[in-house]
Amino acid sequence: MFKFSFIETTTDRARLGRIETPHGVVETPAFIFCATKAAMKSVTADQMREAETQIILSNTYHLMLQPGADVVAHHGGLQKFTGWRRPMLTDSGGFQIFSLGHGSIANEIKGRQHGYRQKTLLRISEEGARFKSYIDGSTWMLTPEESIRIQCKLGADMIVVLDECTPFHVEKSYTKESMEMSHRWAKRCLVTFDELNEQKTQRLYGIIQGGVFEDLRDQSCDFVNTHPFFGHAIGGSLGASKEQMYDVVNYTASKLDRARPIHLLGIGGIRDIFNGVRAGIDTFDCVHPTRLARHGGALVKPGHMDTGKREHLNLRNQQFQKDNNPIEPDCECSTCRQYTRGYLHHLLKAQEMVVFTLISIHNIFFMNRLLKDIRSALKTGTLDAAEKKWITPNE
Amino acid sequence: MFKFSFIETTTDRARLGRIETPHGVVETPAFIFCATKAAMKSVTADQMREAETQIILSNTYHLMLQPGADVVAHHGGLQKFTGWRRPMLTDSGGFQIFSLGHGSIANEIKGRQHGYRQKTLLRISEEGARFKSYIDGSTWMLTPEESIRIQCKLGADMIVVLDECTPFHVEKSYTKESMEMSHRWAKRCLVTFDELNEQKTQRLYGIIQGGVFEDLRDQSCDFVNTHPFFGHAIGGSLGASKEQMYDVVNYTASKLDRARPIHLLGIGGIRDIFNGVRAGIDTFDCVHPTRLARHGGALVKPGHMDTGKREHLNLRNQQFQKDNNPIEPDCECSTCRQYTRGYLHHLLKAQEMVVFTLISIHNIFFMNRLLKDIRSALKTGTLDAAEKKWITPNE
Numbered sequence: 133m134f135k136f137s138f139i140e141t142t143t144d145r146a147r148l149g150r151i152e153t154p155h156g157v158v159e160t161p162a163f164i165f166c167a168t169k170a171a172m173k174s175v176t177a178d179q180m181r182e183a184e185t186q187i188i189l190s191n192t193y194h195l196m197l198q199p200g201a202d203v204v205a206h207h208g209g210l211q212k213f214t215g216w217r218r219p220m221l222t223d224s225g226g227f228q229i230f231s232l233g234h235g236s237i238a239n240e241i242k243g244r245q246h247g248y249r250q251k252t253l254l255r256i257s258e259e260g261a262r263f264k265s266y267i268d269g270s271t272w273m274l275t276p277e278e279s280i281r282i283q284c285k286l287g288a289d290m291i292v293v294l295d296e297c298t299p300f301h302v303e304k305s306y307t308k309e310s311m312e313m314s315h316r317w318a319k320r321c322l323v324t325f326d327e328l329n330e331q332k333t334q335r336l337y338g339i340i341q342g343g344v345f346e347d348l349r350d351q352s353c354d355f356v357n358t359h360p361f362f363g364h365a366i367g368g369s370l371g372a373s374k375e376q377m378y379d380v381v382n383y384t385a386s387k388l389d390r391a392r393p394i395h396l397l398g399i400g401g402i403r404d405i406f407n408g409v410r411a412g413i414d415t416f417d418c419v420h421p422t423r424l425a426r427h428g429g430a431l432v433k434p435g436h437m438d439t440g441k442r443e444h445l446n447l448r449n450q451q452f453q454k455d456n457n458p459i460e461p462d463c464e465c466s467t468c469r470q471y472t473r474g475y476l477h478h479l480l481k482a483q484e485m486v487v488f489t490l491i492s493i494h495n496i497f498f499m500n501r502l503l504k505d506i507r508s509a510l511k512t513g514t515l516d517a518a519e520k521k522w523i524t525p526n527e
Numbered sequence: 528m529f530k531f532s533f534i535e536t537t538t539d540r541a542r543l544g545r546i547e548t549p550h551g552v553v554e555t556p557a558f559i560f561c562a563t564k565a566a567m568k569s570v571t572a573d574q575m576r577e578a579e580t581q582i583i584l585s586n587t588y589h590l591m592l593q594p595g596a597d598v599v600a601h602h603g604g605l606q607k608f609t610g611w612r613r614p615m616l617t618d619s620g621g622f623q624i625f626s627l628g629h630g631s632i633a634n635e636i637k638g639r640q641h642g643y644r645q646k647t648l649l650r651i652s653e654e655g656a657r658f659k660s661y662i663d664g665s666t667w668m669l670t671p672e673e674s675i676r677i678q679c680k681l682g683a684d685m686i687v688v689l690d691e692c693t694p695f696h697v698e699k700s701y702t703k704e705s706m707e708m709s710h711r712w713a714k715r716c717l718v719t720f721d722e723l724n725e726q727k728t729q730r731l732y733g734i735i736q737g738g739v740f741e742d743l744r745d746q747s748c749d750f751v752n753t754h755p756f757f758g759h760a761i762g763g764s765l766g767a768s769k770e771q772m773y774d775v776v777n778y779t780a781s782k783l784d785r786a787r788p789i790h791l792l793g794i795g796g797i798r799d800i801f802n803g804v805r806a807g808i809d810t811f812d813c814v815h816p817t818r819l820a821r822h823g824g825a826l827v828k829p830g831h832m833d834t835g836k837r838e839h840l841n842l843r844n845q846q847f848q849k850d851n852n853p854i855e856p857d858c859e860c861s862t863c864r865q866y867t868r869g870y871l872h873h874l875l876k877a878q879e880m881v882v883f884t885l886i887s888i889h890n891i892f893f894m895n896r897l898l899k900d901i902r903s904a905l906k907t908g909t910l911d912a913a914e915k916k917w918i919t920p921n922e
Contacts, residue, residue: 169873169874169877169879170870170873170874170877171874171877171879171881171882172881173879173880173881174880174881174884175881176861176881176884176885177865178861178865194877198873198876198877199848199869199872199873199876199877203848203849203869203873206849206851206869207849207851207867207869207870213867213869213870213873214870215865215866215870453594453598454598454601454602456601456602466571466573470572470573470610471610472602472608474598474601474602474608475565475602475608475609475610477594478564478565478593478594478598478608479564479565479566481593481594482564482565482566482589482593482594484564484566484568485568485569485880485883486566486567486568486569486570486571486884487566488880489569489571489881489884490571
């Protein structure tokens with residue numbers, strides 16, 4: 133039921149792949165959209181499919197607390213419960229536990245601010261992570277075994293091991309010890325996964341830690357390469373700048389077993405994706421396209437930008453009030469085929485929720501077309517030309 | 528471009544009609560959904576069409592303040608601006624001015640509470656109504672002429688005269704004087720409409736006032752019958768109880784020129800619609816189906832009710848957590864074809880906005896199927912049987 137196959141391209145380490153799952157095929161490079169609580173924010177499953185989406189992910193942390201893994205299992209698993217019915221991935225729950233624990237892990241592992249052990253994260257130990265529910269303050273314990281048990285009940289095609297999301301602003305010694313504990317947790321995940329995955333309906337991804345330290349990344353790559361994971365996900369801190377992120381991703385991806393699909397966790401800027409693809413990344417995920425939509429931001433190609441500096445239009449701006457154009461005149465999404473920037477601007481001003489649906493549909497379609505264009509360009513060896521179409525060169 | 532035709536049925540004064548407009552045909556009896564600020568709440572135009580909707584309405588009051596009639600005209604009028612492109616109606620703006628002025632006009636004209644001239648309604652005079660914008664507190668004057676000018680710019684197929692929405696808890700003398708002023712306003716509306724509607728792309732509805740007083744209703748029916756309106760809308764206070772409302776509607780409809788379509792303003796309960804249809808009403812509007820959805824309520828036929836007393840299920844109830852059924856197993860809407868009550872319950876608990884889309888789609892489809900069923904039943908003289916299918920008999 134599962135298979136990963138790929139062909140090499142002439143562009144750096146970029147490759148064209150296929151991840152076959154019981155719920156369908158994912159053509160790679162691909163973007164994975166976040167349906168955090170078993171729902172895309174403001175977008176229905178029909179609209180996701182119409183926007184040419186291949187795969188979505190849900191978050192174990194949110195679903196274990198509400199409605200609980202047993203309820204999802206009662207409803208036949210995530211693909212059926214959500215009405216999506218196509219390939220899905222779940223994360224381990226760790227990211228949110230550490231995120232809510234540290235304040236904002238997204239800021240923290242990207243090195244943008246200091247974080248402290250506080251708030252809802254109560255204790256990390258060899259056993260697992262103890263935390264308070266963001267819903268009712270009740271105390272929970274997430275162990276590697278429990279994360280796998282929950283993910284098996286949720287039933288996504290691809291699931292991932294529990295790891296500690298190591299902060300950026302810590303000593304190398306902490307990063308090393310944290311990585312080593314994550315490796316021990318990963319082994320425990322493999323044991324539990326082997327017990328539970330009798331039907332072979334799911335596959336497990338290992339996670340590479342090691343922060344910005346090449347020797348640690350080497351060790352972590354060795355670890356995942358030599359354990360029976362279906363795929364690998366690059367996690368941990370990727371540094372404090374875009375340049376450092378590209379270096380860490382490029383270095384790490386170069387050390388990974390190419391027989392397995394490689395996922396880059398939480399990265400989804402357009403420029404980041406081109407860099408990732410060249411480094412050999414197969415799949416990306418990020419909340420950016422849908423979160424941006426909820427702030428009135430519509431992704432656009434360079435020719436349609438208002439300032440030439442951002443990858444999106446802020447449709448709240450008064451300049452769009454009488455704009456008769458769609459977000460992008462050359463876009464074939466259902467929003468661009470039917471609505472003007474002026475109408476979307478009005479809906480934002482009028483606080484009509486449907487505007488988040490309409491902009492999200494565009495942003496989702498935009499990302500899917502970006503990845504489709506990248507796949508086409510890789511076939512013909514024209515990734516440089518494609519990149520010029522999607523990114524302003526002088527940023 | 529415009530034509531109203533109908534055939535009599537064997538059921539009381541019920542009839543089967545067709546309202547032809549430049550944007551398409553409305554088969555009557557029909558339900559008109561509220562797209563207050565030029566958007567259905569949480570539902571796209573595509574989803575409205577898929578749910579078999581024929582016609583929607585927008586509110587002049589909201590649109591004159593934001594984005595302004597000139598902006599809508601710049602975008603080609605409401606049908607194009609909204610992406611709906613099918614028949615539309617606008618109200619005059621009066622209802623909201625008086626509603627915000629009196630507190631809640633819906634409660635007031637239905638006789639549920641006392642209301643006072645206060646809040647945003649500054650002054651009603653022969654000239655028109657002076658009020659404060661709910662957006663920024665600025666002072667506005669809505670005259671009969673201005674309401675028509677705005678509605679002509681908005682461009683809906685059917686528009687209505689400005690009237691004073693007379694409260695329930697006033698003396699008969701007030702109701703009479705208010706009605707007479709509304710008649711004078713209606714004449715001024717006709718003059719302005721004749722000047723502006725050179726292209727004959729719109730049609731004007733008159734409104735019947737007179738509260739719960741038969742002699743006043745007689746006078747108001749005489750007034751509209753003898754003036755060149757395309758259609759008639761029954762407005763004003765309909766009393767303090769369902770029984771009184773049915774009496775007022777039945778009495779008023781019996782006095783109206785049957786050559787013109789008859790609209791009943793702001794009424795949309797299932798039982799109310801059956802009563803209205805028997806009384807000869809052609810179109811209904813009400814925020815109920817979509818407002819109910821935003822509170823987690825899904826409309827259901829008697830066989831699917833949880834208590835047997837309400838016309839809806841409250842999907843927030845814990846009893847639905849593990850319910851594998853769709854809202855209605857025999858419903859063909861896109862929500863019932865794909866999602867369980869358990870999933871919708873989860874989305875409500877998780878505060879995922881998309882649930883309002885999914886329940887709204889069901890409720891809209893439900894109302895459209897109700898009216899379709901009524902039209903079918905009228906053809907075959909089986910309205911009594913249809914009513915038993917849609918309403919619990921012993922309520």
